[in-house]
Amino acid sequence: MNAFPWGAFALNLGWAAAAALGVMLVTFLAALRLGLHRIVDVAWGLGFTAVAVVTCAASAGTGDPGRRVLVTVLTALWGTRLAVHIARRGRGHGEDPRYEKLLAGAPGNRNLYALRMVYLLQGALVWLVSLPVQAAQYVPGPMTAVAVAGTALWVLGFLFESVGDAQLARFKADPANKGKIMDRGLWRWTRHPNYFGDFCVWWGLFLLTCDSTAAAAVSVVSPLVMSVLLIRGSGKRLLEQHMAGRPGYAEYVARTSGFFPLPPR
Numbered sequence: 001m002n003a004f005p006w007g008a009f010a011l012n013l014g015w016a017a018a019a020a021l022g023v024m025l026v027t028f029l030a031a032l033r034l035g036l037h038r039i040v041d042v043a044w045g046l047g048f049t050a051v052a053v054v055t056c057a058a059s060a061g062t063g064d065p066g067r068r069v070l071v072t073v074l075t076a077l078w079g080t081r082l083a084v085h086i087a088r089r090g091r092g093h094g095e096d097p098r099y100e101k102l103l104a105g106a107p108g109n110r111n112l113y114a115l116r117m118v119y120l121l122q123g124a125l126v127w128l129v130s131l132p133v134q135a136a137q138y139v140p141g142p143m144t145a146v147a148v149a150g151t152a153l154w155v156l157g158f159l160f161e162s163v164g165d166a167q168l169a170r171f172k173a174d175p176a177n178k179g180k181i182m183d184r185g186l187w188r189w190t191r192h193p194n195y196f197g198d199f200c201v202w203w204g205l206f207l208l209t210c211d212s213t214a215a216a217a218v219s220v221v222s223p224l225v226m227s228v229l230l231i232r233g234s235g236k237r238l239l240e241q242h243m244a245g246r247p248g249y250a251e252y253v254a255r256t257s258g259f260f261p262l263p264p265r
Helices: 007-034 037-058 063-092 096-103 110-129 131-136 146-174 193-207 215-218 219-231 236-243 248-255
Strands: none
Touching: 007 037, 007 110, 007 131, 037 063, 037 096, 037 110, 037 131, 037 248, 063 131, 063 146, 063 193, 110 219, 131 193, 131 219, 146 193, 146 219, 193 219, 193 248, 219 236
């Protein structure tokens, strides 16, 4: 196998940063016009899609063509679906309480504080978390069984995330379920099928880099960071704090796995 092209990959890191920053700055301008910073959540998925497309173009003639197309399509499919889902979920709603709370204590200009603490921070995270997407495009050799396993893990994660989101959306759309706890479908097996799916997606994308030791070493930080965010950071932990006081939630917690799918207790 040819050596990993460090020079081309280093240049790509700059292109990827520019793509992520561009998406966030455009979103910031749109948020100012709309008066809603919650639209940055839509830009999260679109940022990864932009990085994948830009990296695919930048890596032309360097990495394995099949792997480049595959990782670009998988990332764009995941990012676009997530963006559409979040946009639909937030339609007709006001500002997200998370951003209201954050910006209520903003020192100085509220919008400039939002730019620093929300948009630029999320742009940096997109760049960091997307390292497997970037590195996989530069792996020169053909895909092996490890890459196939990564693709299968991605498919599992995508199905868990998209089906879980769809089940929850249907549940919330029924007025009869107002105030109730969603404990049906995939939500019987894990309290967070969407977060578990996200977890599988990013470990799957990481496996697509593992045909190159160098690519794997430089990108393993991505699924590790995403796992921490999902389980200990802004994902599972904060959502469960928000849900803790709802009637029936303690019983749901007692019988349902916190993250990895398991039969209900």
